[in-house]
Amino acid sequence: MASTALILHATWEHIVLVYSTLLASILIAIPLAIASLYNRQLASVVIYFANLVQAVPSFAVIAIVVPFLGIGFIPALIAIMLRALLPIIKNTYIGLTNVDPALIDYANGIGLSEWQIQRYIRFPNAYPAMFAGIRFSAILANSIAVLTAFIGSGGLGGIIFQGLIGYNAEKLLLGAIPAIFLAMLIDYSFALLEKKLTPAYMKE
Amino acid sequence: MPTQRLFERIDSIELQRVSKKYGSRYAVESLELTIEGGELLILIGPSGSGKTTTLRMINRMTEPDSGNILINGQDIMQLDPVRLRRNIGYVIQNIGLFPHMTIGENVGLVPKLEGWDEKRTNGRVRHLLDFVSLPPEQFIKRYPRQLSGGQQQRVGLARALAMDPPLLLMDEPFGALDPILRKQLQKEFLEIKKEIGRTIVFITHDIEEALRLGDRIAIMDNGRLVQVGAPEDLIFDPVNDLVSDIVDSERKFKHMDMLNVKDLMTPLDAKYILDGGMNACEAVEIMKDRDIDIGIVFENGMLAGKVEMINLLKCEDERPFLRDITKPMKVFALRDSVATALSEMKMSREHMAMVMNADTVCGILVSDEVLLKLI
Amino acid sequence: MKEYFHEILILWNNHMLTMRTIEHLKMFSIALIISVIIGVGVGVLIYSQPKMASPVLNFLNILETIPDLALLVILLPLLRLGTGPTIAASVIYSILPIARNTYTGLKGVDGKYIYVAEAIGLSPRDILLNVRIPMSLPLIAGGIRIALVFTMGVVTLGGLVAAGGLGTVLQNGIQLYEKDAILLAGLWTGILAVILDLGAGWIEKELYKRYDTWHPQR
Numbered sequence: 001m002a003s004t005a006l007i008l009h010a011t012w013e014h015i016v017l018v019y020s021t022l023l024a025s026i027l028i029a030i031p032l033a034i035a036s037l038y039n040r041q042l043a044s045v046v047i048y049f050a051n052l053v054q055a056v057p058s059f060a061v062i063a064i065v066v067p068f069l070g071i072g073f074i075p076a077l078i079a080i081m082l083r084a085l086l087p088i089i090k091n092t093y094i095g096l097t098n099v100d101p102a103l104i105d106y107a108n109g110i111g112l113s114e115w116q117i118q119r120y121i122r123f124p125n126a127y128p129a130m131f132a133g134i135r136f137s138a139i140l141a142n143s144i145a146v147l148t149a150f151i152g153s154g155g156l157g158g159i160i161f162q163g164l165i166g167y168n169a170e171k172l173l174l175g176a177i178p179a180i181f182l183a184m185l186i187d188y189s190f191a192l193l194e195k196k197l198t199p200a201y202m203k204e
Numbered sequence: 205m206p207t208q209r210l211f212e213r214i215d216s217i218e219l220q221r222v223s224k225k226y227g228s229r230y231a232v233e234s235l236e237l238t239i240e241g242g243e244l245l246i247l248i249g250p251s252g253s254g255k256t257t258t259l260r261m262i263n264r265m266t267e268p269d270s271g272n273i274l275i276n277g278q279d280i281m282q283l284d285p286v287r288l289r290r291n292i293g294y295v296i297q298n299i300g301l302f303p304h305m306t307i308g309e310n311v312g313l314v315p316k317l318e319g320w321d322e323k324r325t326n327g328r329v330r331h332l333l334d335f336v337s338l339p340p341e342q343f344i345k346r347y348p349r350q351l352s353g354g355q356q357q358r359v360g361l362a363r364a365l366a367m368d369p370p371l372l373l374m375d376e377p378f379g380a381l382d383p384i385l386r387k388q389l390q391k392e393f394l395e396i397k398k399e400i401g402r403t404i405v406f407i408t409h410d411i412e413e414a415l416r417l418g419d420r421i422a423i424m425d426n427g428r429l430v431q432v433g434a435p436e437d438l439i440f441d442p443v444n445d446l447v448s449d450i451v452d453s454e455r456k457f458k459h460m461d462m463l464n465v466k467d468l469m470t471p472l473d474a475k476y477i478l479d480g481g482m483n484a485c486e487a488v489e490i491m492k493d494r495d496i497d498i499g500i501v502f503e504n505g506m507l508a509g510k511v512e513m514i515n516l517l518k519c520e521d522e523r524p525f526l527r528d529i530t531k532p533m534k535v536f537a538l539r540d541s542v543a544t545a546l547s548e549m550k551m552s553r554e555h556m557a558m559v560m561n562a563d564t565v566c567g568i569l570v571s572d573e574v575l576l577k578l579i
Numbered sequence: 580m581k582e583y584f585h586e587i588l589i590l591w592n593n594h595m596l597t598m599r600t601i602e603h604l605k606m607f608s609i610a611l612i613i614s615v616i617i618g619v620g621v622g623v624l625i626y627s628q629p630k631m632a633s634p635v636l637n638f639l640n641i642l643e644t645i646p647d648l649a650l651l652v653i654l655l656p657l658l659r660l661g662t663g664p665t666i667a668a669s670v671i672y673s674i675l676p677i678a679r680n681t682y683t684g685l686k687g688v689d690g691k692y693i694y695v696a697e698a699i700g701l702s703p704r705d706i707l708l709n710v711r712i713p714m715s716l717p718l719i720a721g722g723i724r725i726a727l728v729f730t731m732g733v734v735t736l737g738g739l740v741a742a743g744g745l746g747t748v749l750q751n752g753i754q755l756y757e758k759d760a761i762l763l764a765g766l767w768t769g770i771l772a773v774i775l776d777l778g779a780g781w782i783e784k785e786l787y788k789r790y791d792t793w794h795p796q797r
Contacts, residue, residue, distance in 0.1 A: 055728050055776035056769040057735035058647075063749040063765035067758035143646035147736070150753060160652050164739065169656050176649035183644040265698055289700030300695030303790050304713045317705055347789070363699065 003174065006159065011178055014155035017073070017148070018141045018186075021080040025137055029085050030130075033092035034118070043093065050086040058083060058144045066151055076153030080144045084137040091133025095126025131197065135190040142186055146179050156182070210283060210291040213370045214241040214403040215276050217262065222271035224257050224427075231257040233427040235271070244397060244404040245432075246418035248411065248450060254427040255407045259373050262405065263292045275371070290314060293364030293372040297379040301348035301356055301363070307333070308344035311363045318367070332362040337392065354385045361393075365400070372404045378413065390416055411450055415575060423447050435575055436550055465545050466538040468574045469559045469567035476500045476568075480508045480527030484516045487526055491516070498556065500568075501530045507558060507565065509533055533558050538566060546571060590763055594748050599764075600771070603744035607734045610666040614673035614726050619719065621674055622681025623707075632682060639675035647672065647733050651740060665737035665744075672733060673726035680722025684715025717786040724779040731772040745771075 036043035053061075062079045069075035099122055107117045149157025156179040163171030217239040224232045232254040239245050247255040260266040261273060264285040273280050280288060301310050311332055312325040320328070330340040336358040348356055357377060364372060378386045378393075390413060397404065397417075408414050414421050415435045422432040423446070431443045435451075442448040475494045478487055480503030491499055491513055501508040509530030519529065534557040536545045549557055549571055557569045591597070625632040642650075650671060654664035688711050696706045738746020745768045752761035 052773050052776075055731070055772045057732040057772055059732070059735040059738070059746055059749055060765045060768040060772070063753060063761045064769070066753055066756075067762045071753075139644050142644075143648075146646040146648045150739070150750075157648065160648060163652070167655075167660070172652045172655060176646075176652045179646045179649040180653075183646055183649075184641065187641075187644045263698065265694075286700050286702045289698060292700075294695075294698040296695065296698070298691060300691050302692060302696075302710060302714075304716070313709065314699055314701075317701065317709075 007156075007174060007178055010154065010156045010159055010175070011182070013153075014142075014145055014157075014179070014182065017076065017080070017145045017153055017155055018138070018182075021077050021084055021141045021145070022134070022138050024077065025081050025084045025088055025141075026134060028081075029088035029133075030092055032085075033089050033096060036089075036093050037096055037122075046089055047093065050090045053082065053086055058147055062144070062148060062151055071152040073153055076145070076148035076151055079148060079151070080141050083144060084141045087136045087140070088130070088133040091129040091136075092126055095129030096122045098129070099125045128198065131190075131194055135187070135194065138186050138190060139183060142179070142183050146175075210278075210287060211276050211370055214239075216241055216274075217371070217403070217405075218272075218274040218277075219258070219261075220272045220274065222258075222261060222268045222273060224254075224261065224266060224268050230254075230427040232261070232268070235427075235429055237422060237429055237432065239403065239405060241403050242401060243419040244406060244417060246414040246421040247405065247407045247424060248409065248414050248421060249424035249430070251409070252426075253424040255424050256375055257427075258424070259375055259405060259407055262371075262373060263289050263294060265289075290318070290367055291369050291371070293367075293369040295360050295364045295372070295374045295377045297376040301359055303348055305347075306344065307338075307346050307348065307351070307359050308340075310348065310359060311366055313363070314366050328366065329362075332365055333359075335365070335396070336362045338362070353381055354389060357381065357389060361396075370402050372402055374404060374406045376407050376409065379409070386410075386413070393417065411452060415451075423450055436546065436571060439575070440547060440550065463542045464538060465536045465540045465542055465559050465569055466566075468542055469569050470573060471567045472500065472565055477502055478511065478526060479503070480530070481525065483523040483525055484529065485520050485523050487511065488513070488516050488520055499526075500533075500558070501526045503527050506563070507533070507535070507560070510556070535560050536569060537561065542574065545569060546574060587763065590759055594751075594760055594764065596745075596748065596764065596767065599743065599745050599748050600767075603734060603746075603768075603771075606662055606665060606669075606737060606742065606744055607730055610669035610730045610734060611673070611723070611727060613666065614670045614677060614730065615723055617670060618674045618677025618722065618726065619681050621678035622685065622719075623712075625678065626682050626685040626711075636675070636679060636682070639678065642671055643675050648736055648739070651733065651736055655740065660741040662737065662742045664740060665734060665742040668736075669730040669733040672729040676725035676729070677719065677722040680718045680725075681715060684718035685711045687718070688714045714790070717783060717790060720779070720783040720786050724776065724783055727779050728772070728776055731775065735768055 032046065036046050058079075061082050062076075065075050065079040065082070069078060103121060104117060107121055112120070145153065145155055146157040146160065149155050149161055156175045159171055159175030160179075161175075162168070163173075163175060219235050219237045219239075222232060222235045223230060235254070235258060237258075247258060249255055257266055261268050262275075262280075264280060264283075267281070301307075302313075305313065308326070308329050312320075312329045315325045315328055329344065333340040333343055338355060338358055343351070343355070343359075348359070351359065360377065364374075378389050381389065394417065406417065408417075418435060420432060420434055421438055423430045423438065425446055431438060431447050433441075438447055438451045442451060476496060476499055478490065478499040478501050480501050482490075487499065491497070497513045499511045499513075501511055508527055509532050511526055511530055515529070534545075534549060534552065534554060536557055536559050538559060538561050545557065549555070549569075555571050558565065559567045559569055621635065625635050647668065651664055651668045654667050658664040658667060685707075692710055692714065693706060696710050701709065734742075734744055735746040735749070737744050738748070738750040741747075745764055748764040749761065749768070751757075752764055
């Protein structure tokens, strides 16, 4: 059936968009969070900005991107990233800073280098928060990726917008239902992954 | 909805073989205790002795596993707990003023729930704040966090008195305060207690507080009642070492043997002196004027005895001369031992005795005051 | 500079942004009020029926993962185009944060206050109305603030399903590729959302301050 092929293709485009955005977000967010650790000013700017942008509607973010970058895959990716970056930065930063200062003192005392402190103390402590941030961002990216079809990113949103033109209920559902299914799948898989990655001492 | 008053006054609270178990341990075991109307009964004992459980069972915050609790002969298990609690004032150590309500709202909460109109509630709140020495204009609109610990404690007391309950339960109300503030509040509380004249059950772990405030003291240990009695009973007749440990008789009162009556007597104020030649009717007028309940009668410079207002009122109409109706008083010499004097007074159930040097009056000995001077 | 403002004004009027803003805020207010009523109601309900708490919250959590446009679109066959599905979708998203915070707040009231309330003769209903709910207000306000952000997001999407509001301006701007209009409407929508969020944040903080328990939540 043509519609099956259409849906599969749209789903594939959707997944590519979501995961490339997520990957790019992680690659940018984590170094930025670490940098914030060493620069208080940067940290307060990043956190403040993160809180503000969280309040801006996704559709407005997407719209603002258009005059600067035009339409297509890359503008869509950047629009999603503007929203998806922030939960990861914020959660990573909080995870990294929420370490008992006595522990850092002790680590310095026994002669651990800065890198070793990051590797063995701060990061393990930050994992759960970081992971929660990434999970939240993945759901968010999946949600916004439906919307970016409006600026030409393709994916499942594309079918929905075709449905909206002339109000074709069947097309609306053919786009929406796989997107909902995908959201639940992402949530579920991240929940499983989280269970697997949580170190034994952190489990109940 | 307004709840009806369950009792206007307390005649008695009887705890009959009351037990409460937590797991396999008895918090309170076969407790027999009668609290008399109008008295201030202190519950004291080591932590875990069952004092708080006992208190909480009186307003059904905790329900006994067995035994009965009767207020004025009525089983409290037959009463609605909410209604019962609205007839009993409750004050606790950490006060628990609601942080989201102003002082006025905190004190007026139960009256409001009872359906009082705003004007009546407001009047009551102002009266109570005045009563606990917090000027209403200054405090009524403040939030609890804006008050010191001592001020919050006063508000806690005012809240407990909101419905004018005839019974007050107090669980270490001054426990969290610093010693100076505690003394101050105890002093004020004694004044308040005189004015309101209601039944109070009061938990403390501070024996000084107990001796200072209590009409009677009940000592508890391991969920059992060890001894109950007036302060001097516990001091002079402790039933076991725990009681003497708690009232500290060994340490605090051991030097009593070395003290003489002279050291602890109170000078006799001239206002107490009455002449044996006047009649009962005249004496009553004079005593009212002088604001005294007891008079010491002299005739020709010689001690004749004492008269009490209550007795005079009974025979006022017959106008007998005082010299004919005085009661004898115990007399001690300056050098007599305080310990002997107190135990003699206790034997004859007297609170007051004369101190004389040969035929000259030197002062009076008042048993309550002696104890307070000793602690 | 003056010219510049003049141009913005013309653009504003051409796209009827005043009217669109009013439409937007109207939808937003209706959706938020309904969300607060249902959200607090659900919160109180699962507080009084603790067995229901976990399944209800899990279910609402699943709804939360649904892409907003997808949710909006599957409501269309039921509710037709326009403000109906937009408000419904906003409410569906907003119940969770409000219900969850209400539930957490009611449950989390310090036991010592409940103890005192019982001891001075408050019935369970008195305690809920006079102690638990008022003491949970800061947390409930926090939940409403999150709901406010969600609602703003969904209401903006309403433009795509003929609900009017600022989303309509964004949609037309993008379709006609009018860069200036897109930028003006996009920034204005963003600023409006941020202002409302900051306002709600201020209220939340004042409530915490009043109860002397201010600790930043987010």
